Amino acid sequence: MDPVLLATWGLPGLFLAAFLSGSVVPLPSEAVLVALLGGGLAPLPLVTVATAGNLLGAATLFWIGTALSRGAGGALGRALQRRIQRDPQAFERAQARLRRFGAPLLLLTWVPIVGDLFVIAAGFVGVRLLPFVIFTGVGKAARFALVASATAAALGA
16 A cells, blocks of 8 residues: 555545554555644644554454464464564564563564564463553554654644
8 A cells, every 4th residue: 555645545544554554564654644744634633543543453463363372363364474484583582572571561562573573472472452452552652642743843833
């Protein structure tokens, strides 16, 4: 998907971009956020919509991690298994860190590549849903708020 096209869709385009980038699709949702801020939309609704979309996208990975722990996951699960098999040590490290530090580690789920592994590993090791939503949501909201603040400062708003 083209971020410029998604920006022309406004808030629904931002939600879609954030949802996809929160799941397994590498998409620069921040570019859509910046474009919409540059178009004059208010930061708070943009950060809220981007956070909600990205959190729901991450929830799909969390669910897949849960399904993988039970030996399920369908075609998407098999695709993620292949991704994990490319670098099994990274997934094992993510699991070990989650077991050691717990759900607060999910504050880092916004970090590219590693964040997806943390989300899948959280589902795999059985992190409860409420801590997953809280810590993942706070981390993703902070990232989008930082992008919005930096963009507003650059635009002189």
